[in-house]
Amino acid sequence: MLETKPLFVFCLLSFLRLSATIDTIIPSHSIRDGETLVSAGGTFELGFFSPGNSKGRYLGIWYRISTDAVVWVANRETPIANRSGVLKVTNEGDIVLFNNTNSTVWSSNTSRAAASPVVKLLDSGNLVVKDGNDNGSKNLLWQSFDYPCDTLMPGMKLGKNFVTSRDWFLTSWKSTDDPAKGEFSLRIDTHGLPQQVSMKGDKIKARGGPWNGLSFSGYPRLRPNPVFKYEFVMNKTEVYYVYTLVNSSVFSRLVFYPSGVWGRLIWRDQTHSWEIYSTSQVDQCENYAYCGAYATCNANRSPVCACLQGFVSKSPKNWNSVDWSDGCFRRTPLECNRDGFLKFTNVKLPDTSSSWFNITMSLEECEKLCLKNCSCTAYSNLDIREKGSGCLLWFGNLNDIRVDQDGQDIYIRLANSELDNSEKNRHSSKIKQVRIIVGSALLVMGILILGVISYVWKKKISFKGITRKNYNYVGGNENMELPVFDFMTIANATCNFSGNNKLGEGGFGPVYKGTLQEGQVVAVKRLSTNSGQGMNEFKNEVLLIAKLQHRNLVKLLGYSVQENEKMLIYEYMPNKSLDSFIFDHSRSKLLNWHNRIHIIGGIARGLLYLHQDSRLRIIHRDLKASNILLDDTMNPKISDFGLARTFGGDQTEAKTKRIVGTHGYMSPEYAGYGQFSIKSDVFSFGVLVLEIVSGKRNREFCHFDDHLNLLGLAWRLWIEDQAMELIDKSIGDMFTLSDQVLRCIHVGLLCVQQRPEDRPDMSSVVLMLSSESLLPKPRQPGFYSEKARPIADSSSTKHEPVSTNEISMTLLEGR
Ligand SMILES: *[C@@H]1O[C@H](CO)[C@@H](O)[C@H](O)[C@H]1NC(C)=O
Ligand SMILES: *[C@@H]1O[C@H](CO)[C@@H](O)[C@H](O)[C@H]1NC(C)=O
Ligand SMILES: *[C@@H]1O[C@H](CO)[C@@H](O)[C@H](O)[C@H]1NC(C)=O
Ligand SMILES: *[C@@H]1O[C@H](CO)[C@@H](O)[C@H](O)[C@H]1NC(C)=O
Ligand SMILES: *[C@@H]1O[C@H](CO)[C@@H](O)[C@H](O)[C@H]1NC(C)=O
Ligand SMILES: *[C@@H]1O[C@H](CO)[C@@H](O)[C@H](O)[C@H]1NC(C)=O
Ligand SMILES: *[C@@H]1O[C@H](CO)[C@@H](O)[C@H](O)[C@H]1NC(C)=O
Ligand SMILES: *[C@@H]1O[C@H](CO)[C@@H](O)[C@H](O)[C@H]1NC(C)=O
Ligand SMILES: *[C@@H]1O[C@H](CO)[C@@H](O)[C@H](O)[C@H]1NC(C)=O
Numbered sequence: 101m102l103e104t105k106p107l108f109v110f111c112l113l114s115f116l117r118l119s120a121t122i123d124t125i126i127p128s129h130s131i132r133d134g135e136t137l138v139s140a141g142g143t144f145e146l147g148f149f150s151p152g153n154s155k156g157r158y159l160g161i162w163y164r165i166s167t168d169a170v171v172w173v174a175n176r177e178t179p180i181a182n183r184s185g186v187l188k189v190t191n192e193g194d195i196v197l198f199n200n201t202n203s204t205v206w207s208s209n210t211s212r213a214a215a216s217p218v219v220k221l222l223d224s225g226n227l228v229v230k231d232g233n234d235n236g237s238k239n240l241l242w243q244s245f246d247y248p249c250d251t252l253m254p255g256m257k258l259g260k261n262f263v264t265s266r267d268w269f270l271t272s273w274k275s276t277d278d279p280a281k282g283e284f285s286l287r288i289d290t291h292g293l294p295q296q297v298s299m300k301g302d303k304i305k306a307r308g309g310p311w312n313g314l315s316f317s318g319y320p321r322l323r324p325n326p327v328f329k330y331e332f333v334m335n336k337t338e339v340y341y342v343y344t345l346v347n348s349s350v351f352s353r354l355v356f357y358p359s360g361v362w363g364r365l366i367w368r369d370q371t372h373s374w375e376i377y378s379t380s381q382v383d384q385c386e387n388y389a390y391c392g393a394y395a396t397c398n399a400n401r402s403p404v405c406a407c408l409q410g411f412v413s414k415s416p417k418n419w420n421s422v423d424w425s426d427g428c429f430r431r432t433p434l435e436c437n438r439d440g441f442l443k444f445t446n447v448k449l450p451d452t453s454s455s456w457f458n459i460t461m462s463l464e465e466c467e468k469l470c471l472k473n474c475s476c477t478a479y480s481n482l483d484i485r486e487k488g489s490g491c492l493l494w495f496g497n498l499n500d501i502r503v504d505q506d507g508q509d510i511y512i513r514l515a516n517s518e519l520d521n522s523e524k525n526r527h528s529s530k531i532k533q534v535r536i537i538v539g540s541a542l543l544v545m546g547i548l549i550l551g552v553i554s555y556v557w558k559k560k561i562s563f564k565g566i567t568r569k570n571y572n573y574v575g576g577n578e579n580m581e582l583p584v585f586d587f588m589t590i591a592n593a594t595c596n597f598s599g600n601n602k603l604g605e606g607g608f609g610p611v612y613k614g615t616l617q618e619g620q621v622v623a624v625k626r627l628s629t630n631s632g633q634g635m636n637e638f639k640n641e642v643l644l645i646a647k648l649q650h651r652n653l654v655k656l657l658g659y660s661v662q663e664n665e666k667m668l669i670y671e672y673m674p675n676k677s678l679d680s681f682i683f684d685h686s687r688s689k690l691l692n693w694h695n696r697i698h699i700i701g702g703i704a705r706g707l708l709y710l711h712q713d714s715r716l717r718i719i720h721r722d723l724k725a726s727n728i729l730l731d732d733t734m735n736p737k738i739s740d741f742g743l744a745r746t747f748g749g750d751q752t753e754a755k756t757k758r759i760v761g762t763h764g765y766m767s768p769e770y771a772g773y774g775q776f777s778i779k780s781d782v783f784s785f786g787v788l789v790l791e792i793v794s795g796k797r798n799r800e801f802c803h804f805d806d807h808l809n810l811l812g813l814a815w816r817l818w819i820e821d822q823a824m825e826l827i828d829k830s831i832g833d834m835f836t837l838s839d840q841v842l843r844c845i846h847v848g849l850l851c852v853q854q855r856p857e858d859r860p861d862m863s864s865v866v867l868m869l870s871s872e873s874l875l876p877k878p879r880q881p882g883f884y885s886e887k888a889r890p891i892a893d894s895s896s897t898k899h900e901p902v903s904t905n906e907i908s909m910t911l912l913e914g915r
Contacts, residue, residue, distance in 0.1 A: 124220045126232075127191050133157060133183040138164070141223035143351075144171075148185055152277035152874070157185050159197055159206070160279075161225055161244070163351065165367060168874065169374065171225050171251040171353060172244050175206035176279040193217030193229050193241045210242040217241065225253050249279065252286075252343075252354040258296075259288040259333075259340025268340065270356040276874050284360035292455035293482070293492055294339045297388075298360055298380070304388045305360055306380060307500055310452045310492070311341070312508060313483035318448040319378075327352065327366065327377070352377070359871040371857055373876060376864045383651070383705060389451070389500045392427020396447065398503035400649040400709075408501070409442060410518040427499075432515040436474040440519045441467065441511035448507050449480060450498040457482055457492045466491030467511065480510040582646045583658035585669055590614060590660050594624055603676070604726070608740070613672065621672040622657060626665070638666060645741070648718065652706030654729055654739040670739070674732050679725035682795050688830040693841065695734050696792050696831070700844060701869055702736040703728060707785055708862040710741055711778045721776055723784040724765045725791055764798040764809075768882035769856055779856035782865070783882065786851025790814050793844055795828030811852050811881040818849055818878070844869070849878035 121138035125131060136147030145164050148157045156179025163169040175197055184200035193214035197206040210217075214231040221227050227244040245256045248270050252258055257268045269287035273279045284305065289297045296308030296316050309317030311332040327350060328343050345352060351367035365374040383399035384390055391397045391405035392414070398404060407413055407428035414426040461469070463481055470476040475495050482490025498512065593614035594601045603611045609628040615621050638661065646656045660667040678699065681687045691699075703723075710718040720727075720741050729737045767783035769775040787798050790810055798810040817823050823845050824838060847868050853859050858879055860868065868875055 123222075124218050125187070125189055126216070126218055127189050129189075131187040133180075133185045137221045139221045139223045139225070143223050144221060144225045146221050146227060148180075148183070151273075151279060152275075154179070154277045156180065157183060158279060159185065159187060161221065161227060163225075163367075165351065166372075166374065169353065170279070171249075171253055172227070172247075173249050173279040174208075174244075176249060176273075176281065178205050180205055189217055189219045189229070191217070193231065195219055195227075195229060195242070208242050212241050214239075214241055224255050226255070249273075250282075250356045252356075254328075254343055254345045254352065257340040257342050258286070259294070259338060260290055261338040261340075263337050270362075272356050272358045272360060275358050276872055282358050284356065284358070286356045286362060288339055288341065289453060290339060291453040293452040293457045294334060295452050296341065298356070298362070300360060304451075306386050306388055307451060308380075309449050312449075312481075313485040316341075317508065318502070318504070355873075357871040357873050359873075361867065361871050363867050363871075363873075375861070376867055379863060379867045385502045389425070389427075391424045391501075393497040393499050394428040394430075394501075395424065396501045396503050399651050399705075401503075401651070404651060408444070408498075408512065410512075410514045427497075430515070432518050434474070434513060434515055437471065438516055439471065439513050440516055441470075441479070442514050442519060443509055443511050445509050446504055446507040447510055448500075448502045448504045449492075449510060450478070450494060450501045452492070452494070454495050455492055456495070457490065459483075459490045461491035463488065463491070466493070469493065470511075470513065476513065478510055478512045480508065484508050582643055582656070585658050585660040585667075587660055587662040587665060587667075589616070590624055590667055590669070593617075593622065597626065614669075623670045623672045625668045625670065627667065635661060642668065648710070648741065650706055650709040651735065652702045652737055653709070653741060654737040673729035673737060675730035675734065677726045678728040678730060678736065678792070681730070682725060682792055682828070683797055685830075688795050688828060691734075691830075693831050697840065697844065697869075698734065699728070699730075699736045700789055700792055701866075703738060703785065703788065704862060704866050704869060706736070706738045707781060708866055710738070711781065711862050719776060719778055720781050720784070721770075722762060722765075723781055723788060724762050725788060725797075728788070767856065768854060777856060778861060779859045782851045782859045782862065783856075785862070785865070786848045786859070786881075787811065789844055789848035789851065790826070793828065793841065793848065794826045795830060814845065814849060815878075815881050818845065843875070846875050846878065849881060850876065852881040853879050854882045855879070 121136075121142075123137055123140050125137065131137060131147070133148040136145050138145050142164060144161055145167070146159070146161045149160055149162065149167075149170065150157055151170065158176065158179055159174040160170045161172040163171070174195075180197075180199045182200070185205065186198045187195065188198065189195050191214075193210045193212070195208040195210070196204055199205050208229065210229055214229070216232040217229055218232040219227065219229050224245075228240060229242040231239040231241060245253070246266060246268065248256060248258075248268055250270055250273050252270060258270070260267050267287070269285050271286075272282035272284040274282045283300055284298060286296075286298045288294050289304075293310045295310040296319075297304045298306045308319050311317075311334070315330070327346060329346055330341070330343050332341050333339065343354075352365065354362055354364045356362045361380055363379040364377045366377045367373075368375045380386060384404060385397035385399045394408050394411040395405050395413075396408060398406070403424075405424040410431055411428035412431050413428050458466075459482060463479075466479045466481075469491065470479040470493050473493075473495075476493050477496065478494040478498055480492050481488035482492045501510075591597065593616050594612040597610075597612055601612045601614065603613050603623060605611070609626045612624045612626065613621065614624045639659075642656070642659045649655065654673065655671045656668060657671060658669045660669065675681075681691050707720065707723070710720060718741055720738065722740060723738070727738065727740050729739050731737060763771065765784040765787050767776075767780040770780040770783075787810070791798060794810060794814070796810050814823070814826055817825050823842055826845060827841060847860075847865060850868075851859055851865065867873070
């Protein structure tokens with residue numbers, strides 16, 4: 101009954117709308133503020149709008165399904181002060197925007213004269229001017245796709261035309277309220293081999309890299325997929341990148357945000373919102389030349405920067421203080437014709453702005469050519485499809501190299517003596533080959549001897565930390581061996597698991613501090629014995645967990661098994677866990693806002709890695725402040741990841757009877773029904789964010805006489821516009837940072853929403869935290885009604901939440 105009325109009104113409205121919509125204007129017509137053009141298929145609308153809090157009126161094109169998704173703006177620099185704007189098309193085919201004094205606010209400057217011009221809004225979102233007498237493609241006089249703003253639409257080009265010298269590039273808005281050109285641009289740089297870059301002013305800020313036949317070198321995630329098709333065209337006339345949608349009923353756009361980060365968005369009908377499909381903001385290695393010249397960046401490694409083999413750090417002092425920008429230089433100077441090349445695999449190719457290329461040359465010819473020219477520093481294939489083809493040469497410094505599992509090969513010039521030093525010498529000039537054969541025979545013998553020695557060594561005193569150290573080589577260590585410690589070594593290191601060495605009690609057993617014979621300090625997790633898991637299964641799982649490597653995850657150093665005793669050995673974190681700071685009256689003063697936002701960002705990236713980027717897709721299931729450890733420079737590291745998977749028994753399915761986790765951090769669907777998903781981790785993350793901002797525990801917190809928990813309090817302050825009240829007083833004066841803090845609270849509230857489908861995924865969270873994009877309004881958090889309120893209060897959302905009784909029960913059980 102209730103639904104008939106809105107439905108009727110809706111039908112009436114859409115009828116009125118349909119009857120009034122047009123998609124074209126001709127010289128005798130005009131569009132006033134309040135009137136719009138609608139594309140024939142009903143996807144796009146053109147008209148006047150005011151973005152965000154702005155009062156100015158702009159002429160733009162937006163999606164009708166979500167009118168705040170503006171894809172193009174005409175007068176981005178010249179807003180009209182009030183609703184007096186009028187759009188007209190002149191007899192010559194010029195589109196002109198006038199204001200109240202009939203002065204031209206904006207004009208398309210259509211270049212060719214037309215006999216009978218027609219302006220039409222197409223279903224691709226393109227506004228075109230055509231000469232109506234003639235409908236071939238030649239009579240296209242002007243199109244908005246040639247004047248991109250901050251959005252790249254399917255079918256729109258990003259690149260350059262050398263004949264017309266037209267440059268298609270995106271420029272960010274100044275802010276979400278102001279579509280004027282901001283300081284960032286996303287373009288194809290055509291110095292040397294064309295490459296995709298985002299620039300801040302005239303400086304490169306991030307680089308997608310050159311096209312390698314499949315994708316931009318730095319964005320392997322662009323690889324074939326069911327949603328998009330990509331094309332990169334490069335010939336004498338033009339260079340451009342374009343994408344099209346495989347299924348035309350899917351909506352997608354790529355937005356370049358005011359912060360200089362781009363996001364590729366897909367419309368989800370189910371949630372009625374834009375979901376982030378991919379984004380440029382993944383980790384610190386995305387910053388251009390973060391590690392300087394001749395160094396590789398790898399966010400999963402600590403430290404993230406390392407010199408290429410054969411190169412040494414320019415200013416070791418700065419490297420130690422985590423400023424990498426000086427980069428590295430050659431240990432041994434080049435000797436020109438007598439040099440050779442060392443092959444590096446799995447890299448994102450360095451900056452190609454001073455490079456040379458030839459599409460038909462083979463790799464062998466390429467090597468010869470590079471060797472001949474003394475200023476050539478590296479070479480590689482141009483196109484990596486099939487066996488690889490083409491030749492790309494670099495001159496001068498090699499900048500902005502990163503390690504990437506899906507990356508490609510590059511051959512870097514080194515002095516011959518350096519090549520001799522290299523055990524991985526696979527590729528060098530011909531003259532050297534004889535020497536290499538002899539050399540490698542010796543090497544093999546050496547390795548054999550080393551192997552025997554290390555075997556004996558391991559047997560005797562187990563781990564020495566040597567096995568892995570020497571393999572800090574580009575490409576990652578796929579088949580690394582995880583050291584096995586024997587029980588006695590660990591018992592000695594922890595003084596027989598003495599109470600004095602106990603660091604705490606985790607979800608899966610106690611944790612001890614230990615000191616190995618060599619002085620290395622480690623944390624030992626002694627697992628409770630009731631997992632019922634076999635030894636081989638255990639070993640396999642541990643090896644899988646060890647492969648998860650990320651700057652924001654605690655590193656597993658080894659493990660130990662003896663009969664029923666299973667232990668995991670981790671790196672030791674001197675600053676203990678996050679809860680020992682934020683919930684402690686005096687220690688909380690040590691964490692200023694800068695530390696806190698750094699910690700929130702780090703946890704978000706670590707969790708994103710677990711959810712999306714690692715090959716295992718781990719749901720943590722017990723994310724909480726005591727599971728976030730802090731290293732000596734306050735970098736957060738998530739611990740206990742993968743354990744739920746290993747020790748959860750029957751819990752590999754999305755529903756479980758035995759609930760691991762901690763009350764206060766568990767989402768309603770998990771606590772109530774045992775349903776877990778990445779969205780239950782997102783909930784815990786949201787709780788954590790609110791705890792970090794407020795310095796208060798979710799579970800224990802009581803707000804005066806009200807029985808609201810932290811989520812309830814945050815929500816109430818939010819809707820009362822008092823969110824700043826939530827902030828931990830220890831953070832100090834917040835005036836200058838209030839926007840950033842409010843944004844954090846906002847993101848936290850989005851994460852703790854009652855319904856899992858309303859919560860953002862972690863890639864969206866990372867983007868939201870790092871950009872200034874508009875955020876959706878949060879809905880009521882889960883557990884809002886806990887104890888204090890009658891259930892009727894909380895049932896405003898359509899889906900019936902877990903009943904209050906059940907929640908109280910689970911909560912009581914947890915105490
Ligand atoms: C109209 O344009 C003129 C000239 O650019 C400008 O002086 C005037 O303020 C504008 N009026 C409005 C309402 O924007
Ligand atoms: C716009 O402003 C001008 C003066 O600034 C005024 O004359 C005109 O009536 C206004 N138009 C509308 C539609 O508000
Ligand atoms: C603007 O032009 C229209 C007709 O094109 C005219 O009726 C109106 O008086 C003009 N207004 C001003 C302020 O010149
Ligand atoms: C049209 O030409 C004017 C004057 O040369 C210029 O200011 C304006 O930016 C041009 N408009 C477009 C869309 O290029
Ligand atoms: C141009 O349009 C007319 C009708 O609008 C159509 O009959 C004709 O085939 C079209 N020509 C081309 C080249 O598309
Ligand atoms: C360049 O490529 C475009 C798109 O494939 C094509 O239309 C154009 O004719 C090509 N130009 C040359 C000179 O090959
Ligand atoms: C295209 O997308 C729509 C909406 O997501 C879906 O219903 C339809 O099945 C898809 N078509 C194909 C051929 O995949
Ligand atoms: C590219 O290499 C081929 C074969 O080696 C050669 O014939 C051609 O002239 C080269 N092109 C350029 C532009 O150097
Ligand atoms: C080496 O290559 C650079 C850049 O292409 C060129 O300027 C220089 O003349 C070349 N030198 C020789 C000896 O070929």
